[in-house]
Amino acid sequence: MKLVVLERNSAGTDIDVSCFEKFGEVIYYPNTVADNTAERVKDADIIIANKAPLNETTLKDAPNVKLICLLATGFDNVDLAYCKIRSIKVTNVVNYCTSTVAQHTLLLALMLTEKIAFYDEYVKSGTYSTQDRFSNFDRVFCDLEGKTWGIVGMGTIGRRVAGLAQAFGCKVIFYSASGKSTCTEYARVGFDTLLKESDILSLHCPLSDRTKGLINKEAFARMKRSAVLVNVARGPVVDTQALYDALINNQISGAGLDVLEKEPMAKDNPLAQIKDSTRLIITPHMAWASLESRTHLVEEVARNIEAFLAGENRNVVNL
Numbered sequence: 001m002k003l004v005v006l007e008r009n010s011a012g013t014d015i016d017v018s019c020f021e022k023f024g025e026v027i028y029y030p031n032t033v034a035d036n037t038a039e040r041v042k043d044a045d046i047i048i049a050n051k052a053p054l055n056e057t058t059l060k061d062a063p064n065v066k067l068i069c070l071l072a073t074g075f076d077n078v079d080l081a082y083c084k085i086r087s088i089k090v091t092n093v094v095n096y097c098t099s100t101v102a103q104h105t106l107l108l109a110l111m112l113t114e115k116i117a118f119y120d121e122y123v124k125s126g127t128y129s130t131q132d133r134f135s136n137f138d139r140v141f142c143d144l145e146g147k148t149w150g151i152v153g154m155g156t157i158g159r160r161v162a163g164l165a166q167a168f169g170c171k172v173i174f175y176s177a178s179g180k181s182t183c184t185e186y187a188r189v190g191f192d193t194l195l196k197e198s199d200i201l202s203l204h205c206p207l208s209d210r211t212k213g214l215i216n217k218e219a220f221a222r223m224k225r226s227a228v229l230v231n232v233a234r235g236p237v238v239d240t241q242a243l244y245d246a247l248i249n250n251q252i253s254g255a256g257l258d259v260l261e262k263e264p265m266a267k268d269n270p271l272a273q274i275k276d277s278t279r280l281i282i283t284p285h286m287a288w289a290s291l292e293s294r295t296h297l298v299e300e301v302a303r304n305i306e307a308f309l310a311g312e313n314r315n316v317v318n319l
Contacts (some may be wrong), residue, residue: 001025002064003305004034004044006052007102010071014172015294019302020048023309034058041065041246046308048301055079059086067091067308069301076207080318091315093303095156096296097288101204102160104287106231108256109200112228115139139278145169152214153233154183161202162186173197177210195222200230207234215239220246227252232287235260244270247279254279258287 001024008028011017020026023046032040032049039060045064047054050071056079059065070092079314083090088250100112111117118139122128128136149165151174156268162172162185173185175194194201201223205211215229223229229252231238240261246252257271263285265272274280300315307314 001045002043003027003046003048004041005029006040006047006049007071010050011298012294014291015298017298019298020305022186023305024232038062046305049077051077053077054083056082059083059088067305069304071297071301073097074206075317086319089308089313090318091301091308091314092317093297093300093304093315096300097290097293098156098160100290100293101157101232101287102164104165104258104283105157105161105202105204105230108230108232108258108281109202109228109282110144110257111281112254113144113200114141115278117281122216143169144200147171147199148173148197149258150174150189150194150201152177152194152201152203152211152237154181154186155204157232158202158204159183159185161204165200170200177205177208177214191219195219196224198227199224200228202230203233203237205233207235207236212236213239214299215243217242217245220251223252225250225252229255230257231255232258235263240271244274246273254281256281256283258283259279260287263299 003024003026005017005019005020005026005028008267009030029040030223030242034053037052038061041058041062043064044290046067046069047065048069048071053079054068065088068090069084070086073092073094075090075092078090080090102250122136145168147170149170149172151162151172154174154176158174165172173189174183174186175189175191214237222244231246243255260269271280271282304315312319
């Protein structure tokens with residue numbers, strides 16, 4: 001059995017992945033892009049990947065492939081229909097990073113609502129040491145208690161965030177982009193109501209035709225000027241130029257992003273011009289990547305392989 005790990009570094013070089021070696025010969029590549037995918041998988045029986053494109057173009061000359069294991073929940077990079085025709089099973093890993101993504105969501109929201117970047121710099125610059133009073137609150141900040149926290153995407157992560165928001169005393173409302181949500185614990189509202197009422201709006205939805213560009217110029221125009229947007233879903237859910245314009249024109253108070261339309265961040269991304277971290281915080285798609293989450297991710301992929309070899313359909317997404 002030959003296993004090819006196309007993006008070994010996507011799990012972090014500090015994480016032990018030797019558990020894959022009990023299944024056969026393993027070839028590791030630090031990273032793989034579209035241009036070299038086909039060559040690297042041509043002799044593979046099992047492919048372990050994250051973002052590398054796996055479709056007819058990259059798989060047609062790989063006759064032995066029986067299983068694709070994603071080091072991720074999303075499978076946008078895999079042509080599931082083609083894999084089904086080829087009888088190639090595709091597995092993912094679900095709910096491995098719920099805690100850390102929810103934690104990061106709260107972190108971004110709290111840093112923006114409390115203007116932490118300003119106060120941290122105020123102290124470190126020495127300005128605090130020169131004033132004659134014990135406190136400083138020159139930048140206004142407010143309690144979360146009593147505010148409305150809106151959510152797009154009330155799946156596992158969305159529900160965890162909702163619970164945390166409630167613990168801070170927030171009223172939670174949500175919008176179902178698919179219209180198929182079964183959540184009854186929180187108030188489901190229309191999109192217009194969500195935009196108009198949310199003091200904090202966090203995004204936890206998958207990328208689809210319904211959600212691409214969902215938060216656009218028209219959406220920002222309907223939001224509160226005091227609102228904070230947090231996107232830990234997928235970059236294209238938010239229109240980048242529209243977000244830049246909304247921040248520059250003070251249509252919203254701030255935004256915290258862990259995902260962008262293009263990753264790594266494009267040099268010409270207009271958001272790069274905004275240096276004020278009380279208005280905009282961008283992290284490099286790392287909300288999912290705590291030590292615990294990455295360890296669990298690798299362990300779950302190994303379990304998916306083990307189940308496949310035992311004839312079981314564990315986390316198969318293209319049955």
